[in-house]
Amino acid sequence: MSNVNNYAYKRYLYSEQIKNSLITIRYFLLSICLVSTYIYVVFSLFFGYSEILNIWFNLTEIIIFISLCITLFKFRFGTYSDKHADLWVKSVCITIGLMLALGTFVLYFQLPMYVKNFNYYQGLNLSFILIGVSLVFALAFLNQKLIYFLILFFPVILPFLYAQITLTLDNHLLFFISTDFILISIFICASISVRIQNKLTNLLFRNKLLVEDAEEQILVQNKLNTQLKIEMEKSKAIELKLQEYSQILEYKIKERTLDLEIMHQNLKNKQTNLILAHDIAGLTPWDWNIKERKITLNKKSNKQSLDSDSITLDFNKETPVHPSDVKHFTYELKRHLRGLSDQFEATYRIQCNDNKWHWVHDIGRVISRNPKNNFAIKMVGIRRDINKERLDQERLKLSASVLQQAAEGIFILDEDLKYIDVNPFYEKLTGFEREILLGKQVFEICINKQDNQQLMHNSIITKVLTTGKYDDEITEQFLSGKELTLRFHINAIKDDLNRTINYIGIVSDLTEKRLQEQRLSYLENYDTLTDLPNRIYYNYQLHQYVVTHQNSVKQLAIIRLNIDRFRPLNEYLKQSGGDELLRQLAQRLRLSNDEALFLAHLNSDNFAIVYELSHLRPSIHEQCEKIMRSLSTPFNINGEDHHITVSMGVSFYPEHGRQVDYLNSYAEQALKEAKSLGGNMVRIYNLRADVLLNQDIYIERDLRHAxxxxxxxxxxxxxxxxxxxxxxxxxxxxxxxxxxxxxxxxxxxxxxxxxxxxxxxxxxxxxxxxxxxxxxxxxxxxxxxxxxxxxxxxxxxxxxxxxxxxxxxxxxxxxxxxxxxxxxxxxxxxxxxxxxxxxxxxxxxxxxxxxxxxxxxxxxxxxxxxxxxxxxxxxxxxxxxxxxxxxxxxxxxxxxxxxxxxxxxxxxxxxxxxxxxxxxxxxxxxxxxxxxxxxxxxxxxxxxxxxxxxx
Missing domain, CATH: 3.20.20.450 (EAL domain)
Structure with missing residues (x-):
């Protein structure tokens, strides 16, 4: 028992059994008094007075009276110990058992000898009434402990058993067998009754513990309520203090607000510096002395691809700018130098010391001009190395192109598994345009009415959210009406802190592949002529029923069916006619074997039927007759009616064997026997025929050696x-x-x-x-x-x-x-x-x-x-x-x-x-x-x- 002390339960059970036994023993004594009185009165009315029976009756009544008085007055509730009460009940049971045994002895062994017109058979009847009725009362009132019943039971039945052993049973054999069965049944009922009583006591004990636990919980709840009242009073006091603190805090906030306004003004002054700092963060400043044609690069704060601090740039001779970018570079620079633009800005490639071209972004401005001719004298600017960004952009463009051109469905989800982007192939797969998909949850475009589909979607979502990935094959029905078999792959995209920010999914359409697999499976497992399973699939399915489902399938019948004289008929009908006959035969077999587990076309005109046998289904003979009747109607082939008959051989699982090869072989042997007898009949495999066949095989083998x-x-x-x-x-x-x-x-x-x-x-x-x-x-x-x-x-x-x-x-x-x-x-x-x-x-x-x-x-x-x-x-x-x-x-x-x-x-x-x-x-x-x-x-x-x- 969970949460229950075993020792306490045993004590409780023992005490309850004693208490209840003291109550029920009273009714039992009264019942025995009634039974003995009934026996005494019946005997007196029909057979007169008997001194021996009178003594037994008076003695029994006295013992019952004394026992009843002691039980009522000596063992009142609360005035006895369980141990003494237990001994008292046992003594009453064995005393009453001995008195009943003595009564049986008197009725069966003594009275027939001394009372006229009273024979052994009448004594046997009265003694069995005494025993049977007493045991029934014992079964009703002594069901607290099995030992009480047994102490009474064994003395009571001893004379009866002794009578069976010592007396001739020829005349009373059936009576004794019947009574023995009744006594055994009473004994079994007593055992069951005691067990039931113990279970009821167990339930009462559990209920008692639950009541005590409930009362204890009520006390605890009362204590908690008292503590809650105290805490509420404390919280009121704290609330008053909080109001006081709030007033003080409000005054201090006003002071801090003034300080914050001053700090805000200071921040605005520094904002300009901060913006400039942001602009030049990670950038290389440069200045260009146009007159001397010298550019100075400051690389102390930022590592650049160029090695020297200054280089001479001669636009007329040689430039480090990529030839493809020179035109754009010079155009923008000349526009600014001539004053046609506020600043110079260009993105181009320059050659670095590693002989590789790197993308840079330049921003510059002329800060000094010749006042006479307005020619630019000096120009300053910043250069930013954007080679990595440019390569990343190109990769992004390439990825976007791949995304658009991919022959796989690709989608991107946010952290809530809602669409934020899809490629065209995914639109084609689902039948929904991109605008409709965006913002919808991943499976919101699918049919979720069926319980199994809803469970599958919930399972996928749970796995993606918990593991960050999912990769499996599913069959999905979309609201657009499409039903596809897909390879569904989702992976989580995480940031630098390992937090999921997006999910990317790749979907492959496996529908056509699965259809091809199904077609290949059909061609492998089915006969294309009759659309029935072929021999390979038949043997596989039969193996499944015999081995895998042997606990559910108890008995099978394997029927092998063959057309009589099919060869000459096939030669007459030619190949197309013979094939048509087999197709029509297969169709009729389907209709007439709707309760069959399996129907297969093995080869030529050989068919096999697997049938489960049970008392709820027709017998195998009835099924075979049904097949015969369905084939009795002529087959119309090429405009001609043809009557055919079939022969059938039957083997049974597990009667004839538990292996597929044996069952098929035995059914085939029965079929051959049916055909050898002229056909148009059913033969069931005979084990004796197999013994003779085996003997023939042994003789053939030995004869070859001979x-x-x-x-x-x-x-x-x-x-x-x-x-x-x-x-x-x-x-x-x-x-x-x-x-x-x-x-x-x-x-x-x-x-x-x-x-x-x-x-x-x-x-x-x-x-x-x-x-x-x-x-x-x-x-x-x-x-x-x-x-x-x-x-x-x-x-x-x-x-x-x-x-x-x-x-x-x-x-x-x-x-x-x-x-x-x-x-x-x-x-x-x-x-x-x-x-x-x-x-x-x-x-x-x-x-x-x-x-x-x-x-x-x-x-x-x-x-x-x-x-x-x-x-x-x-x-x-x-x-x-x-x-x-x-x-x-x-x-x-x-x-x-x-x-x-x-x-x-x-x-x-x-x-x-x-x-x-x-x-x-x-x-x-x-x-x-x-x-x-x-x-x-x-x-x-x-x-x-x-x-x-x-x-």
Whole structure:
């Protein structure tokens, strides 16, 4: 507490708490008496007489009565010590608490055992009424000190807590939980009530101190009034003395006036001498003996530029006067010598000993003439060196010229910051003429209606008056209607005593410069096509919301929007039409996203929207639907209506991340997912998809290392004839032998490889390894063995498949008859003419061509006739379902069709004798599957070949 003695406050607080507690304890005792009476009466009315309850009731009433009497008579105000009263209140609280606890024990633990029709539940109700109501009264009357409430509170609740611990709670669990919560709430309320009471006591104590201080101030004021009366009496006495002194002073003034008149006359006599002294102060007297043509200069009292005391001036021969000034000098001198002027006066330049020309001002008069012919004989005068003044004047003229010609606004202010001069450029800047500006205060010509403008002007004036300068950039609105961005510079001009006499200001017009900066900023941060922020400004603004405003912005949605099938539409509309579509789309996005924080055009047809999420705003789904509806109306481009759809990807801050790059990347991933599903939909980023994506990235990275480190190996699965179970050949299958994860199956890495150029590298590796293995088997005597390998669409379309095959055949000296290329149906869909040409060239190398996974892809019978296919492979999904009535006809139809077209039929995934027998009955040619062998390593495949090859 400021200005309050802490110790006094503590004593006051303690005394007030005791005094108030002695008052409230009376009402508390009466309240407990009422509660116990209520319990006793209710029990008696409903359950009859109980001796135990009667004893407790009488004992409680006696204790309350005794406590009430002692409190009323023993602890009357002013008859007790605070310490004794405190102990008494505490003893009353703990006694009443024990009696209430005893009552709870009697009601809940005793009466149900001895009174018929009175069960534990009724005892629990009455005991809780006793406890709850008593604590409420305690909360109301024992709020002076928390210790009083606690002394009562803990004994009261002990039986209740004991009942919860010792008894089975199954039937009363909810009741006990509820009552515990009530008791805790009462305890918290008690704490808060005590704090509030203490604060009220504190306020009362402060008020008391203020009252005492006010009374003390009144006493001091009374004393001051008494002293003032005494001082007034003294001042009256002094006034009388002053009147006496005034009369004496008036007499003396008359005497001094006479003396001053005499002194004034003397001063007038000396005034002539003083004027002459002023004229010659700092001047060099000279006299000219015209007859002897000699000028004498007196330099004892004033330093001049000339060194000798006398010089001879011959106007006919040579003169120290500047050639440009000789004419003027001689003209004035001759006029005076001839008596045409009262005195000679001329300003000219003379050459000094430093070989520099100095300006001087001469004034002279002829004092002696020849009485016969009136020719001048002697002339006297004074010379003043005005070289510095002349140079200063020239500089002033130059400064004035600069002031007038300067391309900056220049003004001069007096010590009150009022205009005393301005240059023409400042007139042009402000739009006011010089006559209007003079006398006005510096900002009086500006608009001062707005509070912020007035505050800025006051701040500038204060800084100029306190520091003597101001230099900053301001935007000013003049009463003439001009609004300019100015560089405002003011400096104080001080005299020799460091007193400010004027202020000079220089104002530069930065309006055009700022407009150029704004245009450059616009070009840097905005897309000129759509007038929307570009990618750079978008990332900057998003960073501001995520980092700088993270305390105010709790949740954001980042929407990435893209036009479906924009490329073909843009090619149709040409560049101007595509640009017009983007402009119209941007305008609709502005109108439909008026509540968005930010809308940007990133590039091409990519837009981004930043939206703040809260319970007061529409959900992100509603917002996206609103965007969809706004784009459903056709766009009129070049007189044609075009319907477009968009795909949107959404990421959330901070749910999906707190970094701008992550949020953009996740929204982009969601957008790609929406477009992959056909577009015209909204997808919200899924964290699980990111986990899978990261896993794919790790696999791609490791796969690149695997190719480089030769971790890939080729396994060979045998293919056998149905009729004799003899080996026909193998299928080459790629495997990844990871150094730490072991053998990785192809379905884990081939799909990822097909999305990159890695599949072509893997395909090249398989072709070379297969050719190498065929060479080894041929050297062992197995000439007719055929090894098939898979070729994907990327290998066909990249254009280097034939070169790889030719290189393998030539390097390992094998025939194309030993190779079979398995091509999936999906490889035949795009660029069919190119694929057909490649397959025909493959056939020219006598290489077999098989159509793999027939019936699972883009199945078309035209493939079988359009392309040079030798073998038809029945997918294992059909073979595995042999035995199902609806599947067997499909297998039968495929085999029959292949046979009719003269193709070789190969069944994949044969695993049971039933499947083998069924396919054999249909006269399928070749079988492949685990029933015969799983894929084998190079050595195991060689062993199998030796065992099953029929020469």
């Amino acid at each position: 190719i480089k480190n030769h971790e890939l190996v080729v396994h060979y699965q045998p293919k056998v004839y149905f009729d004799n179970s003899q080996i026909q050949g193998f299928e080459a299958l790629i495997r990844w032998n990871h150094p730490t994860k072991g053998l990785i199956p192809p379905n884990m890495f081939l799909p990822i490889a097909e999305q990159t150029s890695l599949i072509s590298e893997i395909g090249t590796f398989v072709i070379l390894e297969t050719a190498k293995q065929i060479q080894k088997w041929k050297l062992m005597g197995y000439e007719n063995i055929i090894v098939s390998l898979n070729v994907v669409a990327q290998q066909l379309h990249r254009g280097n498949l034939l070169e790889t095959i030719d290189h393998a055949l030539q390097k390992y000296n094998i025939s194309g008859e030993n190779l079979e290329l398995e091509i999936t149906e999906s490889s035949l869909v795009d660029q069919t003419d190119l694929v057909k040409k490649i397959l025909e060239q493959i056939k020219m190398r006598r290489i077999h061509i098989a159509l793999d996974d027939f019936g699972t892809g883009y199945s078309s019978l035209s493939y079988l006739t359009h392309f040079p296919i030798d073998t038809l492979k029945i997918d294992r999904s059909f073979v595995l379902k042999i035995g199902h009535p609806k599947q067997e006809p499909l297998v039968s139809a495929i085999i029959a069709m292949g046979k009719a077209m003269g193709m070789t039929l190969v069944a994949e995934g044969v695993e049971t004798e039933e499947q083998k027998q069924y396919l054999s009955n249909l006269q399928c040619d070749i079988a492949q599957g685990f029933l015969f062998s799983k894929p084998l390593t190079e050595n195991d495949a060689t062993t199998y070949l030796v065992q099953h090859y029929q020469k």
